[in-house]
Amino acid sequence: MKKILIIDDEAEIRNIFKEILEEEGYSVATAMNGDKGMECLKQDQFDVIILDKKMPFRSGPDFVREAKPLLGNAKILLVSGSPTIDNCEVAGFLPKPCSIDLLVETVKKLTA
């Protein structure tokens, strides 16, 4: 079973993305910020990390830079309202808001 980690400061976004992806057959973990995300990475390996770009304290791109040694084979899927990725290495980008079909399709591509 492919493993997904969702890092977003909005609880409702974590919840709905988790429900959608679980229905698609993924194992989903969530974290409310970069620090919690790091903890998850220390305990487990993930296939895709769905990462919010704009978060308090530590932005998505900052997280990518700091978490690099822990990432392993995890691919980053950045989610943001503005269509810029601020020079960070990501495997995919999702505009916010996005349709759930686009979310599922993108995650499927990254885990294929």
Place this chain on the structure above:
Amino acid sequence: MGSSKPSSLSKKKAVSKAKAVPSSSLEERVSQLLSKLETSEKMIREERDLSYSLKEALNRFLVIENHCELIGRARDINQIIDSLISIAQQVLSFKVYAFYLLDQEKGDYHLRHAQQLDSNHKAIIQSHFDQGIIAWAMSEKRAAVIPDLAGLSQTTQNPTTGFIIVPLLAASNKIGFLEIWPDTIQIRGRNQLTMLELLARQASIAIENTFLYQKLTETNELLKRSQEQTINAEKMAAVGVLASGVAHEINNPLQIILARVQFQNRRSHGPEVDATLKLVEKEAFRISNIVGSILRYAQNQNHPDMQMSRMDVIINDSLLLTHAQLASHQIQVDCQFADDIPELTVNPGQIEQVLLNLIENARHSMKKGGTLYVRTLKKENEIHIEVEDTGHGIPKEYLNRIFDPFFTTKSPNEGTGLGLFLSYGIMQRHHGNIHVESTVGKGTKFILQLPLHPPTPHEEDPHH
């Protein structure tokens, strides 16, 4: 008379002495005294005349001074020339004259003012140009009498035996010259010419001042414009930051609504609920589109960069942002986009700003509803974007003023009069243009022209 008393006294003395002196020497003495008397009377008469002429000169001086002041105070070239002519006519009797002004940029003379000048006069002046007489008079820097040796003037209505050319110079700057046909050429020494030179000098300084004043006004206007542009750019950047913040904040709840609704739509909840959920989904997408255009607008305000852009995307964004206002005024939108429009290197935010402006103006002109046509067309080397309304139109007398800053027919809380002025500036910066065609009662069409091949990017100032 004061002088007659002493002379009658000396006469008495002479008579009393006559008893002792021989009569011949007495007569001699009388005649001497009479001649002295005559001399003093003549001197007195002369002094009186001198006093009169001094008084007259003083009066004339005062009149001239008054005119000089008038000349100096005038801010308008025509006024200066009028004053100069009327005072010159007091110095010298003439009716026909021609006043030529030097075009400081092109370096040639233009007839600015004339009286009773017929084609023959003009031919004479032309001959003075051709023979270098004008150039000579200008370099001599003093009034010159040119005798009419060839009798050229005899063919004119006002024949004369000579002409007077008065150069107008401020310091060493050539301003122009005055050519006069005196009624009679009786020049009494250089006095009259000196007087004309003096007046011409005053007029020259005054004319030069009007030029400087004009330049100052123009510079001032330019400064004001660039200040307005800076203020507006800063204002728009601030709006951009605010809009971007708001858009980001809306995106999170919008994502939750959209995802939740779509998630529920995966299964059926009965026809009524399903239809409602579909509607919520559709409207959530609409909000998403609006937020997207606000965000793009904000980003374009903050990053005023030129980039390859699709005109239809920019137009649709502008229409999306104004959709609600247009709909509430019963205004239909009719878009006709040509298929062969390539992407253009533009600042999308600025082009959007121009379109928003034109759409807002169109809306304002169609208070009772109407149709807004937006078209894209490909011309030879240009792309045209037309924004046409079926509103009240713009009166002819306003058409050449609508791009001026602060020109508006709207009330103060409706418009600043800067919209079209800024739009014009934006189109200029894109090496394009903005045109207007309007018929009162029928409507107005604005045409934005953008070049297909603008100058290379390094020639552009990215900040404007």
